[in-house]
Amino acid sequence: xxxxxxxxxxxxxxxxxxxxxxxxxxxxxxxxxxxxxxxxxxxxxxxxxxxxxxxxxxxxxxxxxxxxxxxxxxxxxxxxxxxxxxxxxxxxxxxxxxxxxxxxxxxxxxxxxx
Amino acid sequence: xxxxxxxxxxxxxxxxxxxxxxxxxxxxxxxxxxxxxxxxxxxxxxxxxxxxxxxxxxxxxxxxxxxxxxxxxxxxxxxxxxxxxxxxxxxxxxxxxxxxxxxxxxxxxxxxxxxx
Numbered sequence: 750x751x752x753x754x755x756x757x758x759x760x761x762x763x764x765x766x767x768x769x770x771x772x773x774x775x776x777x778x779x780x781x782x783x784x785x786x787x788x789x790x791x792x793x794x795x796x797x798x799x800x801x802x803x804x805x806x807x808x809x810x811x812x813x814x815x816x817x818x819x820x821x822x823x824x825x826x827x828x829x830x831x832x833x834x835x836x837x838x839x840x841x842x843x844x845x846x847x848x849x850x851x852x853x854x855x856x857x858x859x860x861x862x863x
Numbered sequence: 864x865x866x867x868x869x870x871x872x873x874x875x876x877x878x879x880x881x882x883x884x885x886x887x888x889x890x891x892x893x894x895x896x897x898x899x900x901x902x903x904x905x906x907x908x909x910x911x912x913x914x915x916x917x918x919x920x921x922x923x924x925x926x927x928x929x930x931x932x933x934x935x936x937x938x939x940x941x942x943x944x945x946x947x948x949x950x951x952x953x954x955x956x957x958x959x960x961x962x963x964x965x966x967x968x969x970x971x972x973x974x975x976x977x978x979x
Contacts, residue, residue: 782966791867791954791969792908807966839908850958851898852967854908 752776753855755840760860762827762834770825770858772840781823782841782852785809792839798823799845827860835862865890867957869970876945877978883930884940884973886955892916894960897931897938898967903951911953914938942975950977 753774762768772781780799784792794807798817812831817823823842827834837859841852866889876882888897899911914922914931921929926946930939942949952974956967 784966789971791956791971792967793969794966797966837906841908850896851910851913853910854900857906 755855755858762862765829767828772823774842778842779845780843783825784839786837865968867970869973871973873974875976881943886938888957896958898956899940900954901951947977
């Protein structure tokens with residue numbers, strides 16, 4: 750089955766620790782995205798990548814880092830510099846060669862800072 | 864910067880009735896894309912419907928249709944014959960023309976309750 754997987758589903762972190770959230774897709778999509786969702790809020794864009802070895806900051810990139818070494822994978826690291834990391838994180842992907850670049854989402858990771 | 868506003872935090876409708884969710888947006892672009900996503904309690908984001916701004920015809924997907932008013936920058940979602948499975952958060956989203964795959968700008972969502 751084609752789709753987007755995120756792991757783990759739940760993640761707990763102590764203050765001061767870095768953690769990495771996994772996102773993998775087998776849809777052969779070029780573009781991938783990371784969003785953050787807080788209670789009562791819509792999704793906000795953290796980072797996105799249009800091709801391998803290239804990525805751009807979104808609206809709330811501070812305290813986060815990403816890499817795109819493979820087309821299928823776009824891991825997100827939440828660093829200790831992120832002041833309020835507790836949130837629900839969603840990964841998405843889209844095909845760049847077909848309009849209108851509809852984004853398809855993974856099931857999400859719930860991150861809690863203890 | 865583009866903004867998306869959903870003015871109804873919560874809506875309630877009787878099963879089998881019709882409900883309309885509102886969305887307005889602000890942009891200086893003439894070419895863009897609009898989406899409605901559904902987020903059920905599982906929190907999986909599911910695409911409901913999409914609209915290209917250059918198309919005058921309103922998009923329709925089975926029981927879901929939109930009323931796209933470009934001049935008014937309005938993009939409402941109509942759900943006909945509401946079903947219990949339609950209960951979810953609904954998010955309106957905007958994507959600019961870009962040149963590649965830019966991110967989406969989301970509204971804060973409308974919580975839709977279906978009463979049996």
